Amino acid sequence: MYSYKSRIRYSELDESGHLRLESLLDYFQDCSTFQSEDLGLGVDCLKERHLVWVMSFWQIVVERYPNLGETVTIGTAPYDFKGFLGFRNFLMTDEKGDRLACANTIWSLLNTQTGMPVKAPEDMREKYILEPKLDMEYASRKIQISENMEQQEKVPIRPRHLDTNHHVNNGQFVKIAIDSLKSSGRIKQLRAEYKKQVVLGDVLTPYTMIETGNKTTVALKDGTEKVCCIVEFQEEGDQIK
The missing domain is CATH 3.10.129.10 (Hotdog Thioesterase)
Known part of the structure; x- marks a missing residue:
């Protein structure tokens, strides 16, 4: 490794x-x-x-x-x-x-x-020499979202969100999702599914939903309501509020 x-x-x-x-x-x-x-x-x-x-x-x-x-x-x-x-x-x-x-x-x-x-x-x-898969519990790459999600404050895409490919960096999507949460406990698992690239001048709108099992899902949508990224947070203890 x-x-x-x-x-x-x-x-x-x-x-x-x-x-x-x-x-x-x-x-x-x-x-x-x-x-x-x-x-x-x-x-x-x-x-x-x-x-x-x-x-x-x-x-x-x-x-x-x-x-x-x-x-x-x-x-x-x-x-x-x-x-x-x-x-x-x-x-x-x-x-x-x-x-x-x-x-x-x-x-x-x-x-x-x-x-x-x-x-x-x-x-x-x-x-890229392949090695055996790491011993961990592998989750599905597909994250389900609901139609009944709460809209949060819009986020204009600035130069600081971009990387050398001139698109929003995958880590920046996660940071935007985290910022959309009102408060949270300690996160023990993150899943993020990327569906559409976002560039300078676009505007992302986070939609959030608290689920059972100490999970909160955030869907980041563009100006046409297309989902660009879905992020799921699972807490150690209490739900995100």
Whole structure:
């Protein structure tokens, strides 16, 4: 498994002094980016080939949120290719090697000139050495939403929401969803299903719904009421209120 070490920074903490969920997601995303760059398959390589990996699904399971200053190891490994889809695990451990969090992700490879999905080139498949799937409970990539959801404050898309692909970064979707919650307890699992790309100048409207089983679902819709992303949060204890 490709990995790197880091320390939890003050800027990454929530008000309780623990790592924020969205910061954990950023650690995982950075890890896969570092691996791709080190393999010569990074941003510049993809741009030359008119390719881009687009996130289709996140599942993050948290065992414990680390505290300020803790040294952590972040790792990632691809475990399968199916057509234009790539499957990748993530793992964060503490100094003792105990699991703090793990994740499953599904990515789609697109041709930026046509917007169509394409199969990963052979050299890419060779460099991304596949490893066994991480031992975790794998959730469905499809998230159901209800018609009876509560509309929240609209969010205009600003330059800070974008990444090098000039679209809203997958982590920013999650941050917008978190901000739409009035309050929340400690999240033990996140699922995010990405359905439509969003660009500068668009406006997202979050719609929220509290469900049974300590879950809250957030649907992020564009100006035409099309669903762009669905995020599901599951708490450790009480429901999100």
